[in-house]
Amino acid sequence: MTNDQINQAILQIISVIAPDEDLSHLKSDVALREQLELDSMDFLDIVMELRKRYKVEVPEADYGHLASLDSCVAYLAPKLKDL
């Protein structure tokens, strides 16, 4: 997957987890938590959806890499490069 595709995939996952949030003005370099109402249950779901959709494992120690859209892409790019 390209970085752009990964970005789209994350947005798609967030829209499933939090359909009540407006994602059109998200800044990619700012923490998702600062822009959206996402709690720890929602972050667990981002991890779970990544596993369900792309068979990617994100260990709990790495949850910090999912802070912003940019950091998600940087962290996931090597894991998803062959998809």
Place this chain on the structure above:
Amino acid sequence: MPPSHYDVIIIGAGMSGLAAAIRLAYFDKTVCVLERHYAAGGLNSFYALGGYQFDVGLHAMTNYVPPGTRGAPLTKIYRQLRLTPEDFGLAPQYQSEVRFPGISLRFNNDFEFFVQEVIEKFPAQKDNFLRLVRHIRDYDELDLDAKPLSGRQVVARFLTDPLLVDMIFCPLMIYGNAEEHDMEFGQFVVMFKSIFCEGLARPREGVRRIITALRRKVRGVGGTVRMKCGVRSLRVEGGRVKAVELDSGETLTAGVIFSSAGYVETMRLCTDCDPEKLTPLEGRMSFIEVIHVLDKPMKALGHDATIIFYNTGKEFHYAVPADLVDPRSGVICCPDNFLFDKPIAKPMIRLTCLASFDRWAALEQPAYVQAKAEWLPRIHQEVLKFVPDFRAHSRFTDFFTPRTIKHWTGHVNGAVYGAPGKLKTGRTHLDNLFICGNDQGFLGIIGAMLSGISMANLHVLKK
């Protein structure tokens, strides 16, 4: 032949079991929910009698917030279960009241209205009450490791008027307290937020609408629900549940077992349990409920309150009654008085009072039926202090007792809020057996769903 092994087996198709099943099946676990009854819902089920449809437990759903409200439990449930507000179709209440002799506290789904009401009726308690509200707001009631505190003691540090204390405890205890006299403070906070800070609502179709939405979702994500399929025992070997034996003699196996049957009830299914030791842990708080189907809505008789929590004595007593029923306090619910877009099909009024399981269970027929006939006018006598006389408009009456609740739900003593000691983490003495629902500690419909969700997340999905 259905499969005999699952990743997770869930005992009970109530709100918590169905919610756990949705989470687990959505994330690709093989899941089977086993339900002894032919109807789903557990303590929040429904039934038909005399050509009418009735809900078992649902007066109102607590925790109502308007769609899109951030951070609220109801919003979390929609998200976690991938449901939408349309699935539940909730209509907010009109207005409810706590009524004690000579005084009333009204509340609706706007918390500020309740705060003003308390200040107006108890001006000397204004600052104390506002401090209590701040303390409640800041308290993390979802902390699974919090140690239990006496609610009466904590609240007494803030409020110095015993009447106000009783008026606040009355609805919170009646709607969700498993222990007599006192209430654990975390539980008090859960109930305070869910009833006063958030609010009451109901689907026009009653609890069926919610159960239908959950069952449809379980099916949609690939989970299995087997009805009329009771669990006879959990075979224990080496600190684990090795097999689940059904009433039919069939045997199933699973990596993990969730049980919403109640803690004591679940332990009694385990082949390694000592039934004697469990008796002191049983829950005891149960209720009778009288439901009248009316030929016109209560509103037409001049009564527009949704729910009245009443108390006729000097003090409020929350305890197992010595007699069959304690009609001195209770709940009067008019399911018509929610803000529905069109009126509900059959107007009703529901009357609920504390009751003694032991006393009802000891009655043989026909004394059991006769006791209902004797208590009905005594209950009416109390509730008619608060509502217009509806008796001439009653077209059908049902009266269920703690014995009925035990019969249909399997919960010992018909204890609708389970055992007083809650297991917040859901863990048991067995590695792969977890408790969800009432005895995990989140009560009510929303609480039960949150319980199923959190136990599924904690014990299976996070692994």
